[in-house]
Amino acid sequence: MFSSTLDYLKTQPLGIILISCLGFLSLFKNSTSLLTWLYNIFLRPAKDLRSYGAWALITGSTDGIGKAFAFKLAGMGLNLVLVSRNSTKLKRVSSEIRNEYPDIDVKIFELDFSGDVVAGVSRMKEAVKGLDIGVLINNVGVTYPEAMYFDEVDEKIWMNLVRVNVIGTTFVTGAVVPGMVARGRGAVVNIGSGASAIVPSHPLYAIYAATKGYIDQLSRSLYVEYKHYGIDVQCQVPLYVSTKMASQVAAVGKSSVFVPSADKYVESAIRFIGHDQARCTPYWTHSIQWFFASLLPDSLLNAWRLSIGLKRIKNTINIHH
Template structure:
């Protein structure tokens, strides 16, 4: 028995050593991607003076993408729901970056109106659009069980997050293909990586964007167009309802700086094609999730459910104190 145990013991030890080595190598790659290796220059996709289309541009991450791209000399097409906010942002860009041009289009993506998309098509038809930022998105007003989700909220999330993103990309991508260059960044969420109870519709919509972006990236890569899904945990914004930044919750400015600085780098999304988790703490979190929770979806879902039930209870109490009726 002892004679047999030695080869088996050595074999298992070798397997264990190989496993640890692979994981260590993967973690080193994450650190290099997040902290050392630069991303591709934006000029690879279009020189200064070409155009960037930014959806959901009036607030938060979308607004920051517009400002940072303008600071790099790109003209900006601003698309969002509220015309007054768009005009204010366009004025801010003109004041800060006098040579940068802006165009605005106010449209409500929840309505999914053909005339709005026709207006966008007309607006960009004669422009050299080198960058598309698919940032428009909607989450639930508060965590809610799926069976209690208002039908309107459910439809709006799917329409905005999925159909809005698809239709804008279908308008802009052909021009990039014809010019054989372009960059398409689509904002994702950790809610699409792992199932998120009480945000089930939002979670599903972001999971859809993951698969769609990976497929689209493969389709467009031979034509010189780079597609990148940008994963994130929480960022201070109106959507997250978080105002205070921390090591794991950056400001929009911090997050966008990381996203634009790591084009083509996977960050924490090791092994997931056409995907990046560029902000350093989000990247480490994503790597850990991929490494240690591949077979623990049920455990993670349970933890998410407990967390969001607590958030919902606090939100309901706050609404009751304000006399607001909620579902």
């Protein structure tokens, strides 16, 4: 029906004009989308994050993406509250930042998100009372020690995933957001995962993907709830970044074009904070991979992800034997 109508229009002068206009509009839309992507990724300047407040609080701040955020935000003139479970690492990172940025005030708070999260966050809230925390980076997160079928995941492992990824992020956000509401400004950045947003499923890491799906939906809902309070909530969705956690589960070694270092990733991530996007993929090759993944059928992506997980199980068995 549609094809016969199209053939008829091609024989009419007005039809030719109409089809040409539709083709032009399609080309214009695609060209505009490409130009917007190029601008956002490579040209758009980072927002002055000090406009949100004088302090930034970062969880999981002693390694990988969290540590990279700490140095980058300090370089932008923000004082820091570093939150992590390892007091030795906290002191070391704090000292490194103070040496590089002597004008920056750094406070540290030891909090083990795998323990009593509610009590720990309550103590943290008291410790930071009165600070003008304008930026919150919810980076803390854990995953499986290795690929596993759902029925093989020990209760201790999956409960720890829920405590750290879900309860930890929720309570820290709940501790910081009221101050942002009172001041009428703030930015909350939650680190999500391609495991819950880019691929339709993440077999053999199901509970991890589910916890990151929670982070994604929480972020997009809070984006709507708090926008009129002057608070920008965003879920950033990286694919593989060359960090200790990535190397643990995916044999990610050196950084590359498609697997950036934590510093490279954060350089891109900073440019997206405060812009009108509830969910984004800041690093340019990650967004390209997301685009091509969106063109593929779910069944193909599911089979691909399952094959990767099974290969990891096989490699783990070989190592143990």
